[in-house]
Amino acid sequence: MAKIAVMGAGSWGTTFAKVLADNPANQVMLWARRDDIADEINTDNRNGDYLPGIALPKTLAASTDVAEVLSGATQVYLSVPSQSLRDNLEEWGSLLPKDAIVVSLMKGVEKDTGLRMSEVIEKVAGVDPSRICVVSGPNLSLEIAAEEPTASVASSVSEETRTAVAEAASNEYFTTFTNKDVIGTEFGGILKNLIAVAIGIVNGVGYGQNTKASIMTRGLAEVTRFAVAYGAKEKTMVGLAGLGDLIATSESSLSRNHKAGEMLGKGYTLREVQRRMAQTAEGLSSVAPILQLAKTKGISMPIVEQVQLVLDGKMNPRDIAPHLTHGADGPIGE
Ligand SMILES: NC(=O)c1ccc[n+]([C@@H]2O[C@H](COP(=O)([O-])OP(=O)(O)OC[C@H]3O[C@@H](n4cnc5c(N)ncnc54)[C@H](O)[C@@H]3O)[C@@H](O)[C@H]2O)c1
Numbered sequence: 001m002a003k004i005a006v007m008g009a010g011s012w013g014t015t016f017a018k019v020l021a022d023n024p025a026n027q028v029m030l031w032a033r034r035d036d037i038a039d040e041i042n043t044d045n046r047n048g049d050y051l052p053g054i055a056l057p058k059t060l061a062a063s064t065d066v067a068e069v070l071s072g073a074t075q076v077y078l079s080v081p082s083q084s085l086r087d088n089l090e091e092w093g094s095l096l097p098k099d100a101i102v103v104s105l106m107k108g109v110e111k112d113t114g115l116r117m118s119e120v121i122e123k124v125a126g127v128d129p130s131r132i133c134v135v136s137g138p139n140l141s142l143e144i145a146a147e148e149p150t151a152s153v154a155s156s157v158s159e160e161t162r163t164a165v166a167e168a169a170s171n172e173y174f175t176t177f178t179n180k181d182v183i184g185t186e187f188g189g190i191l192k193n194l195i196a197v198a199i200g201i202v203n204g205v206g207y208g209q210n211t212k213a214s215i216m217t218r219g220l221a222e223v224t225r226f227a228v229a230y231g232a233k234e235k236t237m238v239g240l241a242g243l244g245d246l247i248a249t250s251e252s253s254l255s256r257n258h259k260a261g262e263m264l265g266k267g268y269t270l271r272e273v274q275r276r277m278a279q280t281a282e283g284l285s286s287v288a289p290i291l292q293l294a295k296t297k298g299i300s301m302p303i304v305e306q307v308q309l310v311l312d313g314k315m316n317p318r319d320i321a322p323h324l325t326h327g328a329d330g331p332i333g334e
């Protein structure tokens with residue numbers, strides 16, 4: 001049996017540990033920051049704070065001891081907030097098994113550097129790109145934890161790596177496909193969060209489906225232009241990690257990015273929204289670095305720019321929708 005480590009016992013880390021543990025080929029250990037969460041998983045097979053009502057597999061073990069969790073792991077899955085990964089890797093670096101595959105489950109860019117998580121893993125932990133993989137797709141944790149049928153994508157420049165991850169991360173209710181477009185797969189997950197915040201905002205304001213469908217469609221064109229300029233394949237942006245995740249996140253009340261946008265649309269300030277969010281909404285931290293990256297390449301991102309103005313308190317959310325649905329250049333399918 002392959003030993004697999006999952007680092008981060010929040011919604012997605014715990015759900016993904018369940019996905020892996022529900023494949024009988026894997027022996028899975030989950031790292032939790034908090035003792036009470038590790039204890040609850042080990043004694044009651046539950047993580048009530050993050051996955052209320054979900055029974056976890058009895059074979060899933062948890063620990064707060066990083067060395068114990070990482071020791072002997074052939075695959076290490078990372079599911080912490082994107083803004084903490086650098087510090088986490090600096091602390092854990094020497095404990096990462098030398099030949100292990102390192103998988104990012106995260107969907108954000110680093111605020112100060114604009115780096116994607118696979119780039120942070122390579123630079124900070126010194127992992128060769130051939131051993132790095134990213135998993136992304138329309139993956140709302142609570143639905144998957146409830147074993148609703150779902151698909152995802154494992155992407156790595158190495159065929160051996162992406163195949164090993166896809167095999168480990170598939171079971172009766174969860175199918176992981178593969179592709180080699182790491183940039184597109186990663187940017188798909190990052191950028192859809194920004195469009196989901198925009199759609200949450202107009203939802204909070206009270207607009208209906210026409211406005212939201214318009215923003216989603218124009219949003220896909222906008223994020224595709226950005227991702228392709230940074231080396232992604234256009235095809236990836238209409239696959240599971242692009243359009244698939246955009247649909248899931250934009251429309252679901254389970255999405256934290258949608259929820260954060262909704263609060264902004266109802267008139268809460270960014271500070272109030274951050275205070276009320278118990279879980280990670282990556283989109284809020286990714287807006288500024290993505291706009292910086294867009295500026296570097298001269299890419300127009302009218303929707304994301306309006307979101308930034310609302311976040312900064314410089315635009316009334318009520319004024320956002322008319323701007324969001326026109327003004328973008330280079331339409332994809334109009
Ligand atoms: N929840 C989902 O449906 C989902 C699905 C796909 C991808 N993701 C991505 O997974 C990543 C993690 O999200 P999540 O939903 O599990 O978030 P979460 O807020 O539910 O959990 C975050 C976890 O990180 C831990 N954490 C917080 N600060 C930390 C720090 N400084 N050092 C170490 N650990 C810290 C928390 O204790 C918690 O266990 C995000 O990038 C998110 O975009 C989430």
Ligand SMILES: O=P(O)(O)OC[C@H](O)CO
Binds near residue numbers: 139140141245255258
């Ligand atoms: O809850 P969100 O907004 O972080 O979205 C969760 C996943 O990324 C959906 O695929």
